Amino acid sequence: MAAGANTVQRSITVTTSYAPLSDTNEVYAWMDISCPPGNAGDVYFLSDDGVTDVPWIPSEWHTLTHTDLSSLQIKGTAGDIVTVVGGTR
Secondary structure (H helix, E strand, O other), X not given: OOOOOOEEEEEEEOOOOOEEOOOOOOEEOEEEEEOOXXXXXXXXXXXXXXXXXXXXXXXXXXXXXXXXXXXXXXXXXXXXXXXXXXXXX
């Protein structure tokens, strides 16, 4: 990553109730969000309609750009994790 770039490397523990990936507004130029293969079950992301569960299976990952981490809500099997790696450049 280039000098002066901001980076994020985070592991978030999943709970059985929806919770945001961040408690504060955090927007990065890019980020890879993944559900590691060792997770016991699917991680559910709350869809933009605010009602529907969108399941991500263990080993699933996606690259997002310019997305506020606090706008992404997750739930699933307690103790599973979601990782976030990203930066500003």
